[in-house]
Amino acid sequence: MFTNATIIAAGQSQYTRRPEPGQTTHTFIRDAAVAALRDAGINASEIQGMAVTSFSLAPDTAIDLAWRLGLSLRWLLQDTNGGSSAMNMLGHALRGVETGAASSILVVAGDATGLGGYAKIAANYNIATREYLAPLGHGGPNGVYSLVTTRQMNKYGLRKSDYGHMAIAQRAWAAKNPFAVYRTPLTMEEYLSSPMVADPLTRYDCVPVVAGAQAIVIAHPDRCPHGRAPVRVRAIHNSFNYDNQEGDGLQTGISTFAHELWNAAGVTPQDIDVASIYDDYPAMVLAQLDDLGMIKDHDLAAFAQREIGERRKPINTWGGMMSAGQPGGPAGGLNGIAEAVLQLQHRAGDRQVKGARRAVTTGYGMTLYRYGGTAAAAILERTE
Amino acid sequence: MNRGVGIWRCTACGAAYFPERLLCSRCHGQTFATEHVTEGVVEEVTVVRHVLGQNEWGPRRLANVQIINGPRITVGLRDESEPGTVITLFQDGNAPFGTAKE
Numbered sequence: 387m388f389t390n391a392t393i394i395a396a397g398q399s400q401y402t403r404r405p406e407p408g409q410t411t412h413t414f415i416r417d418a419a420v421a422a423l424r425d426a427g428i429n430a431s432e433i434q435g436m437a438v439t440s441f442s443l444a445p446d447t448a449i450d451l452a453w454r455l456g457l458s459l460r461w462l463l464q465d466t467n468g469g470s471s472a473m474n475m476l477g478h479a480l481r482g483v484e485t486g487a488a489s490s491i492l493v494v495a496g497d498a499t500g501l502g503g504y505a506k507i508a509a510n511y512n513i514a515t516r517e518y519l520a521p522l523g524h525g526g527p528n529g530v531y532s533l534v535t536t537r538q539m540n541k542y543g544l545r546k547s548d549y550g551h552m553a554i555a556q557r558a559w560a561a562k563n564p565f566a567v568y569r570t571p572l573t574m575e576e577y578l579s580s581p582m583v584a585d586p587l588t589r590y591d592c593v594p595v596v597a598g599a600q601a602i603v604i605a606h607p608d609r610c611p612h613g614r615a616p617v618r619v620r621a622i623h624n625s626f627n628y629d630n631q632e633g634d635g636l637q638t639g640i641s642t643f644a645h646e647l648w649n650a651a652g653v654t655p656q657d658i659d660v661a662s663i664y665d666d667y668p669a670m671v672l673a674q675l676d677d678l679g680m681i682k683d684h685d686l687a688a689f690a691q692r693e694i695g696e697r698r699k700p701i702n703t704w705g706g707m708m709s710a711g712q713p714g715g716p717a718g719g720l721n722g723i724a725e726a727v728l729q730l731q732h733r734a735g736d737r738q739v740k741g742a743r744r745a746v747t748t749g750y751g752m753t754l755y756r757y758g759g760t761a762a763a764a765i766l767e768r769t770e
Numbered sequence: 771m772n773r774g775v776g777i778w779r780c781t782a783c784g785a786a787y788f789p790e791r792l793l794c795s796r797c798h799g800q801t802f803a804t805e806h807v808t809e810g811v812v813e814e815v816t817v818v819r820h821v822l823g824q825n826e827w828g829p830r831r832l833a834n835v836q837i838i839n840g841p842r843i844t845v846g847l848r849d850e851s852e853p854g855t856v857i858t859l860f861q862d863g864n865a866p867f868g869t870a871k872e
Contacts, residue, residue, distance in 0.1 A: 501822055501823035502823055504822055504823065505821070505822060505823040505824070508822075513789075514789045517789070517864045517865070518788075518789055518843075518844070518864060518865050518866065519844060519865075521846075521862070521863055521864070521865035522830065522832055522844065522845070522846035522865055522866075522867070523818060523821075523830035523832075523846065524818060524830075524832055524844070525818040525820075525821040525822075525830070526821065526822065528818065528821075529816060529818045529830075529832050530844070532816035532818070532832075533814045533815075533816050533832065533833075533834045533844070536814040536815075536816065537813075537814055537834070540814075581819075581820065582817075582819050582820075583818075583819060583820045584816050584817065584818045584819065584820075585815075585816045585817045585819075586816075587816075595822065630795040632795070632841070755789065755844070756834070756842065756844060
């Protein structure tokens with residue numbers, strides 16, 4: 387439990403499928419940073435630390451970004467763990483503020499790869515991908531997670547429509563998020579008839595690549611703007627390379643620490659009002675929820691049909707990456723955290739979950755070979 | 771193209787790997803013997819039909835394949851093999867491919 391360190395503010399840039407000339411990873415990150423600092427009511431000159439993650443910042447690194455943003459810092463971090471980066475940065479930043487290494491830390495993530503840039507990243511994600519997957523024509527992560535999804539369908543008796551409930555529910559949330567790139571309501575008929583991308587994944591199972599950035603501010607609760615509840619992190623855990631790629635990928639690293647996480651937080655899955663689950667693919671959302679112990683009797687199909695299909699559980703209330711867009715995995719992960727903060731601060735506008743007090747957020751990513759190798763989860767709470 | 775696929779087996783404990791590791795994850799031994807495996811069983815299949823940014827893309831079949839007494843690997847299928855099919859493995863460059871065993 388952190389007492390001196392809380393999340394006080396959030397901000398984001400525009401999300402767009404087609405960046406305008408002059409819009410780059412750097413300018414999207416700047417826009418998100420400016421929005422978050424404005425939201426926090428903190429001057430840039432007061433920021434003492436920064437954490438950043440991006441697939442497309444190179445050849446610049448965190449120190450270049452600090453320079454370009456005019457930030458003179460005493461604490462600096464660059465994270466490279468993809469869909470888990472945001473959660474990783476959150477943990478480091480909380481510890482940084484809690485221990486006094488910095489009084490306030492800006493956590494930013496963003497990407498503007500463009501379609502060509504994305505294709506290069508997908509084919510050169512790591513040495514294993516470059517040498518053993520890309521020459522097969524694996525098509526990036528879609529090829530990998532199509533196989534994982536088939537395994538999950540076979541093991542749990544899931545039908546294609548079960549995943550459709552998630553895409554449709556998240557699109558309904560996205561309709562209430564002005565930053566989401568896809569906001570038109572989606573029907574099951576449209577979902578099921580959409581073009582096949584990599585069997586069994588169809589168009590709406592695959593996150594749309596966008597350009598954009600997110601940011602949050604970590605600081606002592608006293609720095610939270612007047613009248614706003616700071617958000618405390620009751621517990622946060624990470625996992626890296628949990629099974630050496632020797633399993634089936636239907637569990638994530640969250641399975642290794644879920645009990646510790648809930649015990650450390652002193653709450654149970656029933657206490658959660660809002661969930662931000664890293665949604666690179668619908669199958670991995672169900673896998674993470676199951677690892678967290680949030681799916682009764684491990685019945686993934688029933689959960690998809692009832693809890694998601696009938697909108698009993700508020701999951702990915704900003705629309706998730708599947709509808710709001712994925713500005714690279716790293717920023718997509720930070721989006722879920724920022725949304726949880728807005729929900730717990732009761733600032734989520736039309737999509738506000740009434741009385742939201744606690745949230746769970748996750749990260750998942752870095753496809754090593756057959757599935758992801760990083761995972762993380764945190765329990766967030768509104769402080770009164 | 772070379773017949774079979776090279777995998778790496780820890781000389782201390784016998785654990786098999788693909789791709790190559792620096793240390794064995796089971797015993798942390800650092801010596802591996804290379805071994806050519808020629809057969810595997812298809813477990814799941816996908817067809818990659820569309821790739822972002824690629825306008826001229828022909829469908830590619832990929833499979834998760836269980837090597838007998840070895841690891842699971844991702845293989846490019848050069849035929850219509852379905853789950854349950856025993857396939858013959860070969861390498862084109864470094865990457866593993868397969869066709870149904872005759």
